[in-house]
Amino acid sequence: MNHRISFPDGSTLEANPAESIGSLLTRWSPSSAPTFLAGLWNGRPVDLAFVADGPGSLAPLAFSDRAGRDILQHSSAHLVAKALVETVVGALPKVGPPTEEGFYYDFDVRPLTPPDLDAMNAAMDRAVRAREKFVRREITRDQAEKLFASNPYKLRYIAETPAGEPITVYDTGAFTDLCRGPHVPDTGWLQGAHILGFSATTPDSPGAQPLQRVRGIGFPTRPELDAFLKLREEAVARDHRTIGQRQELFFFSERTPGFAFWLPNGMVIVRELEKFVTEHLKKAGYAEVRTPLLFHRSVFETSGHWEHYRDTMFLSELDGELYGWKPMNCPGAMLIFGSRPRSYRELPLRLAEFAPLHRLEPSGTLHGLMRVRELVQDDAHIFVTEEQIEPEMRVLIDWVRDACATFRLDFAFELSTRPASFLGGSEEWDRAEATLARVLEGAGVALRRSPGEGAFYAPKIDIHLKDSLGRPWQTGTIQLDFQMPRRFGLEYQGADGKMHTPAVIHRTILGTWERFTGVLTEHVAGRWPPWLAPVQVAILPVTERHGAFAHAFAEELHASGLRSEVSGSEETLPKRVRAAELARVPYVAVVGDREVADNSVSVRVRGTKEARKMSRPEFLAFLGEKVRRRDFDP
């Protein structure tokens, strides 16, 4: 008997009992049918080969949907598993889920090497060309246990499957994997699947061998994959470590790993960022402080850092006493607040501190400027009464938005709630988490939640920015803390004459100069906005005769606080133009006979080819305004 199937656009079709949903979807929308990877049958994702056994609703899943995308990634992961099992004897697949970007598959197998990768790529190509079907089979628990008898990982998944739930496997050629599905119809759909790399994972149990993780990504077509790989190649050229070296912004010495050396050009950028932040601090009622770099261990015992982070702190023994190099500024701020009696009239008390912090980050996690062992945050601690929390938080959220707009950075807020090990009571955490959530909802911004990812003393709103390869890095953070003031015994006298414990908001906006500069370098690909560019103007005298005019112009710029460099006439003009363009200098000012004659400069704006003639005062005013307004483009 036929039954009625309804579709997302409200239309319906009569289905005969043997008709697959793939066929139904094709009848429903013949033109877009080739993009359908699977279907959503009554809200459940199913294979295109699935046969509906009654009336219901049906929707397509395509690569453009998150769910459809995941299906393609998952099928691609199966392809990788099939390839590895065919290639390396004794490889045991564990699990291969889709991820944010693509997919991975973990294997219990000997460490993989580059030749394995070649062999796997070849095996994947063969399978794609063979168009092997993904065949779904429902089997009994006994059959499953027999089938995967040699694979303890799969046996565990079988054991973990609830009693009522069916156990399904998918066959792809001779390869069978335990899997809920759904999958694309056959391996011919996976021509856009590609292995991106492999590495070890941390073992589940101590002492166990790490598994090998193969990471990859899938696209519906080969050209889409090629486009992705091309973008990735370009992203590598934007790597802040490469640009930092070329533009002489910073370097790392093998002799002191994890510590950045800021070079003159990089320092210009850091100072400009500092100015940018400091201007805001003045307007927003902050006071700046400076507290010691080392504190006696008892201070960290009070703050709780000793218990949580002593293994990753730099320690020094002085006069037989242990001192720690501060990994955060908060203990210093707490001691300042507690240094004398405080009144509610002083609140909110906003104390900013840009001090070097030391953290003994594990060697394997160091990464250029993004993860270092010495860093400086644009840090501040705001001591507030309960009523002042929300208004202060709103100002902070707005400031983050404004700051990111200046740099044209895409950002996302992430709300991280209490971790497994936290200080203080649950009620206070409830209150703090609810406050943060309320402020964010009020601000109408995109928000992700990360349960259990908060700091040990406070829930936090983190700002994440992505590097050129799409890897997220936490930059700014806003944390609402009821614990640390209490642990330091902080109090203020309220209007009611009674003593109260303040709350404290720990917050950074850009995060650290190190990480923010790293992210920004990749974001602008070394093409600094004029206000940040270490050299704003390259002055190019056409011949030696024009050298004096060029230097006089440079002097004039310098007097106005603008940064220029005269590139002498030992090289030909085209060569010097090229060098300036490759150095990403925002403005090239050529001066020759014509310019000397009427006191002008011929300006080439970065990325354009035409020469714009401007009088000297005109250019000075133009650049001064660009810099003052912190325009993004030259």
Next chain:
RNA sequence: GCCACUGUAGCUCAGUCGGCAGAGCGGCUGAUUCGUAAUCAGCAGGCCGGGGGUUCAAGUCCCUCCAGUGGCUCCA
């Protein structure tokens, strides 16, 4: 910290089977004085990451340490 990979001139990289250490760019010197992405010529520049081993002989093979890269774990 864990696993894999990599380390040759300032930078990017070549160096075959173990047999004299190479190129381009950059730098320096000289000639050229040039109008918006590369003028020509010459020269200098090396503990082949460090240490140990095998060998008649090691940039090359083995061991080990260091650093970097990619992931994992961690990230106050």
